Each structure stands twice: as C-alpha cells, then as structure tokens.
Amino acid sequence: MTAPDTLARLEATIAERRSADPSTSYVARLNAKGLRKIAQKVGEEGTETVIAALVEDKAALVGEAADLIFHLMVLLGAKDVPLADVLAELDRREGVSGIAEKASRPKD
C-alpha cells in the first residue's frame, strides 16, 4: 500500500463520516464542535508530535504523527480543501527547488 493510497482512502472516509451520527463517529463529533475545535486539535497533535520526537521513542512519534496527519486531514476536509491541492503544491515546490538546484550547479 503506497502513502497516496492511504491518504486518498482516509480523505474519502473523512468526507463520508462528516455527516454520520456523532454518537458513532469521531469525525462527525469533531466536525459538530466546529472549525475552532478542529484547528485546536491540529495544534495539540502538533505539540504532541514535537514532544514525542524530542523525548519519546520512535513508536510514540509514529503514533503522534498519525494523529497529526489525521486531524490535519479533518481540517482540510472541513475547509473543503482537497488533499490533491496540497500534493500539487508540494509537487510545484519540488519543481521550483529542482530548478534552483540546477541553476546553482557549476556549468561544465
């Protein structure tokens, strides 16, 4: 399973669960609490990821990074920003830095 497959599946699940019954769905429950709460969760998970990287083991970092990515995906969904837009921006930057790297290489 490739990383884009996993993220694409998660994006579809989050979109589907947004309108689910909040009593059975964390995604629905979080969306019902509103954008501020979702954004706050992204901030908290970001902090927990930093702490795991600095003072915990790799397994803890993997868990916190998964929490962070999941909550970021919920935030993107709540703002109607497709993951494809974020990936396209990363692709664009890769192209830009590739060009910059080429330009700084000594000419032969």
Ligand SMILES: N=c1c2ncn([C@@H]3O[C@H](COP(=O)(O)OP(=O)(O)OP(=O)(O)O)[C@@H](O)[C@H]3O)c2ncn1[C@@H]1O[C@H](COP(=O)(O)O)[C@@H](O)[C@H]1O
């Ligand atoms: N990846 C996740 C995922 N990661 C973390 N979490 C939940 O995120 C919550 C974070 O826990 P916290 O203690 O930080 O937060 P909390 O106490 O629940 O909430 P607050 O007190 O902060 O308001 C936990 O309840 C976790 O279960 C997730 N919940 C769901 N998913 C994915 O989303 C899909 C849909 O989930 P449902 O909406 O629950 O069907 C699932 O199949 C999974 O693929």
